[in-house]
Amino acid sequence: MNEAIHPLAKKTVVWHLAVTSLVLILMMIFGVIMLMNQGEMISITPQWFYKIMTAHGTGMVGIAALGGTAILWYFLSKYIKLNPAILIVNFVLFLTGVTMVLIAIFVFDFSDGWTFLYPLPAQSAKMYGAAGAVFFLSGMLVLGIGFLILYMYLAARLTAVYGGLGKALGWDIIFRGKKGYGPPAAVVATAMVIITNSTALLAGATVLAASLVNIINPAVTMDPLLAKHLTYAFGHIFANCTIYMAVIAVYEVLSEYTKRPWKANKVFLIAWNCSTLFTLMIYTHHLLMDFAVPKWMLIIGQVFSYANGLPVMVVTAYGALMIVYRSRMKWDFASSLFFLSMFGWVAGAIPAIIDATIVVNHVMHNTKWVPGHFHTYMGMGVVAMIIGFMYYFNKTEGNQQHRGIDTFTIALYFSFFTGFVGSFLYAGGISAPRRWAEHLPQWVLSDQVGAISGIFIVVAAIIFSARFFSGLRSVGTNVHYQKKSAAG
């Protein structure tokens, strides 16, 4: 199959990437402001800190999903004809949802975090007025509906072309002994994301709708533990899926650069099926300190969180190493970032797996260790993949060239990101709590290291974005997919 991406979809992908790069910079600045405040380098009120924290958490996961969607759509278009209207609907609903969330935070002072743990939104609504909570929860709902529409459409397309999500995940090869290779990696990953993220979004929609009803009519209540399950089933899976969408670019681009096929063999398909199952189950590691949860469920949280590291460590990252090994491939902006992003993904998984150990979690849950691990995974993994794709897109669709400044920016970004996540992990190691507006003196030094590292990361992100926008000028809007190879 060799389809061409619809010109309108290509334009929409550009919009996705443009919004992603700008929001990314803004959210990074928010992150630096929080660290500077904790590090006593500036002073903002706790109310402002928590508002910024809410915007930062929600915004970062949101833009990672937006960037991931652009990658998924772009490469999936190689194999399946897709209707650009759905991508546009997703984009419009995303922007509508985000606008509502921003109004909630910055106009109506909503600051309950992306976690919005029930009954916190109702409690805040009583204190600060209902508008903030209602705008935030409704905005998240609108955003989620946009993604749900996208996944339902993609499910229908995969069913039409491949005969169902099971076949798209290679079940006929795994279970029925069919010989040969499964569908392209982009299709396998899309099927996985459809299953996991639709489940996440339905869980999210349930808790969001119930919270809204509770605010409007307090007589209708919900069990707080069930609500927490639904919130984390939503948040953890959704955040997780951003990398499963973005990694499609790694498969496609490294394969192209090395001129080596990255085929979906049986082990590859088993790994992706395991990821599908484990990604649905391991959110329970967020509830390891809720002792009221049945013990067997908590033990599953530990065991399967360990197991969820295996597909990426043994198949995806290992596959990336194998494909690059003695390939004489060209190192440029895209290939460097995709290679480093696999390092970032696995490096972020290591402290996550350690923290999923119940006895470790007992003294590290909700310390800065937790943002330490997911900033590694998000910043050096997902975001690196998205930025790498921005360059790849401009080079393939236009004529962007790798320059010395690009090598410098990549080095700047990854060096300071190492310092940045190191400061978080160290702070977690000395028990500094997360989501605290003000820190005790013994925690301040790590915040300062994090803030200074963060400033350099913002500088790198600004250069990345400037290069992306300048490269866009050469992108022809009517050029068919893969006018030329970026690897050449």
Add this chain to the structure above:
Amino acid sequence: MYQQIAMYATVFFVFLLGLAFAFVYGESKRSGEYSTIQEKGYKIRKFYFLGLIAIMAFATVMTLGRLPYDSNQAEAEGLNETKAVKVTGVQYAWEMSEETFKAGDKVQFDVTASDVTHGFGLYNENMELVAQTQAMPGYTNTVYYTFKEPGTYQILCLEYCSAGHHVMVKEIVVEPEGGASDE
């Protein structure tokens, strides 16, 4: 202890990972037949996979016997009786049925919340987190801790509970065994 293990283990494994990526990057400048690389690579992968499984199985066996909510261990050790203390989190304070303890006391904290979800984080005098559970309305989570050392301990809120989250701190005093006059 677990914090140190977590930090050293992370540095060690990330270092190994970095070495692997650096090695492959170095080798990327040479060329090789991919089918041969695949053949060797898949063989190495088997051992790598089994090695990871072994490490994870070892960690699972070593740690699942020490779950923090198992009272068995607390009951089996020590001479004193377990002291039950009711703890309630509220925006933005900790209410406790008992606030002073003695070194050697084995305490059963029955933790709940009266408004929204909070996090019960017990810190020792060196501000190291020593025990934790969630304080959730409608549920009682029980966590056990034996105060081995006297000193001023603190309970910090570790689950975001709105704008006063960081001021939700309570000091508790643990006197030396036999009473404060021992000092």
